[in-house]
Amino acid sequence: MKVSGRVVADAILKKLAKEIKDKNLQPGLAIILANNDSASKIYVRNKIKTAEKIGIKARVYKFSNQEQEKVLKTVSKLNQDLKVHGMIIQYPLYQGWNFEEFEKTINPQKDVDGFLENSPYDGATALAVWEMLTAFSLIEGYKKPEDFLKGKTIVVVGRGKAAGGPVVKLLGKRGFKVESVVKETPNPTPIIKNGDVVISAAGVKNIINKNNLKTGSYVIGVGVGKEIVDGEEKIYGDIEEEDVAKIAKLYCPTIGGIGPLTIVSLLKNVVESAKKAGN
Numbered sequence: 001m002k003v004s005g006r007v008v009a010d011a012i013l014k015k016l017a018k019e020i021k022d023k024n025l026q027p028g029l030a031i032i033l034a035n036n037d038s039a040s041k042i043y044v045r046n047k048i049k050t051a052e053k054i055g056i057k058a059r060v061y062k063f064s065n066q067e068q069e070k071v072l073k074t075v076s077k078l079n080q081d082l083k084v085h086g087m088i089i090q091y092p093l094y095q096g097w098n099f100e101e102f103e104k105t106i107n108p109q110k111d112v113d114g115f116l117e118n119s120p121y122d123g124a125t126a127l128a129v130w131e132m133l134t135a136f137s138l139i140e141g142y143k144k145p146e147d148f149l150k151g152k153t154i155v156v157v158g159r160g161k162a163a164g165g166p167v168v169k170l171l172g173k174r175g176f177k178v179e180s181v182v183k184e185t186p187n188p189t190p191i192i193k194n195g196d197v198v199i200s201a202a203g204v205k206n207i208i209n210k211n212n213l214k215t216g217s218y219v220i221g222v223g224v225g226k227e228i229v230d231g232e233e234k235i236y237g238d239i240e241e242e243d244v245a246k247i248a249k250l251y252c253p254t255i256g257g258i259g260p261l262t263i264v265s266l267l268k269n270v271v272e273s274a275k276k277a278g279n
Contacts, residue, residue, distance in 0.1 A: 001139075003139065012268070016054050026274070027056045029047075029087070029112070030088075031060045031061065031088050031090060032088065032090060033061065035090065035093055039226065043090065051267055056267060104116065123166030127170070129222065135252075137149075153194055154176055154196070154199070155181060156178050156180055157200040157223075158202035158203065160203070168180055201223045201238070203225045207223075210247060213248065218248060219248045223238040
């Protein structure tokens with residue numbers, strides 16, 4: 001059965017909007033956009049639209065390829081701005097720009113993406129996966145995802161900075177052993193097929209399919225990629241949905257699945273930061 005990330009995200013957004021209103025919070029989010037990536041522009045637009053819908057003041061700061069110094073000055077200024085509770089640098093940056101170098105200039109207390117080692121926040125994508133695992137657990141009659149996951153073999157495919165790595169880290173922090181499959185893993189098929197819960201963040205089209213999936217498993221697609229089809233750019237996900245729908249007990253696709261939940265998780269971190277700041 002397919003579980004919609006949008007439905008789960010909408011339920012969380014309603015709670016967040018109520019909390020912002022009831023506690024009279026004025027959360028502020030700043031987004032640094034320094035690339036010409038079309039997908040990034042869509043992601044940023046969606047983040048701003050969703051933020052403003054629930055009462056978070058969001059602003060995007062756009063920069064050209066020649067404005068590295070201006071980005072650093074802007075980040076420094078935003079670090080001092082008491083009205084800004086969360087700041088993200090949209091990945092990727094222009095070619096030749098070092099993302100980590102820019103990222104580490106953010107005040108860790110405002111790192112709502114959770115990329116920095118000393119950030120008080122878990123990664124937004126990892127939190128999104130946890131929210132989906134929570135949804136799975138409720139559907140299966142468990143009160144908590146911890147109970148649902150107990151005794152299950154968890155496989156995470158991919159270990160990138162934005163998704164796979166933070167997911168492995170979050171699950172480990174919550175006491176779960178994870179089987180990690182990366183590009184260099186020899187013969188990954190039996191490992192994936194042994195997974196009761198498979199979380200794929202590889203960005204490889206249809207990497208999860210009928211050939212490597214256990215019947216009755218729980219699947220979450222996280223990774224995305226791009227390809228040109230008939231002259232148009234198309235986004236694809238990690239899971240072959242037609243196969244997965246027949247084999248998995250519950251699954252969440254990448255497209256319309258984890259994306260909306262990642263935005264919600266990011267905004268939850270912004271609200272937490274605003275609460276800590278007392279406004």
